[in-house]
Amino acid sequence: GGRMQLIHRILSLEPAGGRYGLGCIRAEADICAEDWFLTCHFVDDRVMPGTLMYECCAHTLRVFLQRMGWVTDKPGVCYEPMPDIPAVLKCRGPVTPETKHVIYEVEISEIGYNPEPYVIADALMYADGRRIVQFKDMSMKITGITREEMERGSGSGVRGSGRADRLPRTPHPEPAFTRDRILAFAVGKPSEAFGEPYRIFDEERVIARLPGPPYFFMDSAISIEPEPWILKPGGWIEAEYHVSRDEWYFKADRSGIMPFCVLLEIALQPCGWLAAYLGSALKSQNNLKFRNLGGNAVLHHNILPEAKTLTMRCRVTKVSEAGDMIIEHFDMQILQGGKMIYEGDTYFGFFTPAALAEQVGIRGAKEKSYIPSSDELLRSHSYRFEDEAPLFPDDPNIAPAPKLAMPSTSLRMIDEIEIYIPDGGTHGLGFIRGIKKVNPDEWFFKAHFYQDPVCPGSLGIESFLQLLKFAAIERWGDMAETHRFEIVTEIPHHWTYRGQIIQKNKRVEVDAVITEIQNEPFPTIFADGYLKVDGLFIYQMEHFGLRLVPCL
Numbered sequence: 001g002g003r004m005q006l007i008h009r010i011l012s013l014e015p016a017g018g019r020y021g022l023g024c025i026r027a028e029a030d031i032c033a034e035d036w037f038l039t040c041h042f043v044d045d046r047v048m049p050g051t052l053m054y055e056c057c058a059h060t061l062r063v064f065l066q067r068m069g070w071v072t073d074k075p076g077v078c079y080e081p082m083p084d085i086p087a088v089l090k091c092r093g094p095v096t097p098e099t100k101h102v103i104y105e106v107e108i109s110e111i112g113y114n115p116e117p118y119v120i121a122d123a124l125m126y127a128d129g130r131r132i133v134q135f136k137d138m139s140m141k142i143t144g145i146t147r148e149e150m151e152r153g154s155g156s157g158v159r160g161s162g163r164a165d166r167l168p169r170t171p172h173p174e175p176a177f178t179r180d181r182i183l184a185f186a187v188g189k190p191s192e193a194f195g196e197p198y199r200i201f202d203e204e205r206v207i208a209r210l211p212g213p214p215y216f217f218m219d220s221a222i223s224i225e226p227e228p229w230i231l232k233p234g235g236w237i238e239a240e241y242h243v244s245r246d247e248w249y250f251k252a253d254r255s256g257i258m259p260f261c262v263l264l265e266i267a268l269q270p271c272g273w274l275a276a277y278l279g280s281a282l283k284s285q286n287n288l289k290f291r292n293l294g295g296n297a298v299l300h301h302n303i304l305p306e307a308k309t310l311t312m313r314c315r316v317t318k319v320s321e322a323g324d325m326i327i328e329h330f331d332m333q334i335l336q337g338g339k340m341i342y343e344g345d346t347y348f349g350f351f352t353p354a355a356l357a358e359q360v361g362i363r364g365a366k367e368k369s370y371i372p373s374s375d376e377l378l379r380s381h382s383y384r385f386e387d388e389a390p391l392f393p394d395d396p397n398i399a400p401a402p403k404l405a406m407p408s409t410s411l412r413m414i415d416e417i418e419i420y421i422p423d424g425g426t427h428g429l430g431f432i433r434g435i436k437k438v439n440p441d442e443w444f445f446k447a448h449f450y451q452d453p454v455c456p457g458s459l460g461i462e463s464f465l466q467l468l469k470f471a472a473i474e475r476w477g478d479m480a481e482t483h484r485f486e487i488v489t490e491i492p493h494h495w496t497y498r499g500q501i502i503q504k505n506k507r508v509e510v511d512a513v514i515t516e517i518q519n520e521p522f523p524t525i526f527a528d529g530y531l532k533v534d535g536l537f538i539y540q541m542e543h544f545g546l547r548l549v550p551c552l
Helices: 050-067 147-152 179-187 190-194 248-253 260-277 353-357 374-378 443-447 457-475
Strands: 009-014 024-030 078-080 088-091 101-113 117-127 130-143 220-224 236-243 289-299 308-322 325-336 339-351 381-384 416-421 431-437 483-487 493-497 507-518 524-533 536-550
Touching: 009 050, 024 050, 050 088, 050 101, 050 117, 050 130, 130 339, 179 190, 179 220, 179 260, 190 260, 220 260, 236 260, 260 289, 260 308, 260 325, 260 339, 260 457, 289 325, 289 353, 308 339, 339 353, 374 416, 416 457, 431 457, 457 483, 457 493, 457 507, 457 524, 457 536, 507 536
Parallel strands: none
Antiparallel strands: 009 024, 024 101, 078 130, 088 130, 101 117, 117 130, 220 236, 236 308, 289 339, 289 493, 308 325, 325 339, 381 416, 416 431, 431 507, 483 536, 493 536, 507 524, 524 536
């Protein structure tokens, strides 16, 4: 009330509305040129404070919660933000004395108890119809009361669910691009996926594909803003991937989390689908291959082996064409129930087979890479891995393993450790080299891609991370039964690809130079590295990290 009354009317309140089906509310306020927040901020540049814009959205969220029954007469109870929940506030326009009305729009993305009632929401603010503020992951909880207390009291109308048992969402309409249509693009007839313009690729020509099972991680495209067949920046698409606790990669990785190679593919595959939707293959009369060239990203949350739906978002930010070569840049995101899991940017290239055959690898890598001294090699030791089930993705057998374990054969991307120097490398913290013999019959060549077999770049990064796992087990082996692996979160990482591993290659070498080791709060390893195929440097990985966390 009083000066802090920032809402004059509620325009709509939908308990099951919004993008997430968990509720949305729209509120409005009238703006007067003499409002106190304009006359005090600033004397010669009168605008509503950005902090007050946050309050406008937070008050609107409180109205929604009260209307849903989150009220009580218990003393000492209050609304407040949740600790340790990252949020992003973006202001892109002002409220001025000339503004007539502002509208606040809030969509609930998560409702639960921890054990106190809480919500997480996304909010937008409009000034005379123009969007000026975006607030991502705004949080609020009722401090000092539990679900049981509220349901016994005056708030018996409360609705919500725990994180593992959240409210059902309003189902999306049947998506235009279902799993069957997307799978047709991966391993079937492209015209069945996208229509008549791609009929020429059904038999006469070859088109760049998405990976096929078991490396296929896109179940539907549920929202598409850009127009088809027009290759230009702009417009988001949203896709979904449904995860089950019994996925083959959870069993194969044996870490208790989704392996990074799968997470990265989940983020990248909608980019490949969008490139096809925009008609990229029609830009050339020649058959083109599609390759990821690199990216920058941040992981916010590891994904546990639980049933869940992931939402992937991507958009084209830049397109460059030169002859038969096309370079496309993308923003990419993975979300779960409105919570950001993984986000970053990446870029892909379309190339002719001849152009790929002439790739010279990563320039300057040979000069920058670490070469162990003869003294270091005398202190080195090696290790040969034995085959352990599951031996392939569909293998029903599972070999017993400690909590800290290397992946099983179906996902292990190194055959042996050729060099391990615990005090080697440029930082004296460790140098490790893994070797893999290229087997042209391995499952991933068939899956990635149909008509263009090549080892996924994500599996190259996976081989690098497996070197870190080996080093961690060597260093903290006494924690083998009490801790498990996690990928480090909130730290940006970077990858670069300038080549490919194909079936005729013979030998892959992966090097990791450990750059940092932490013991608190969790044992953690960071490293940089390179991957070589038949002596050519083709991948570079920078600032990836693994940590050991206690098992629950």
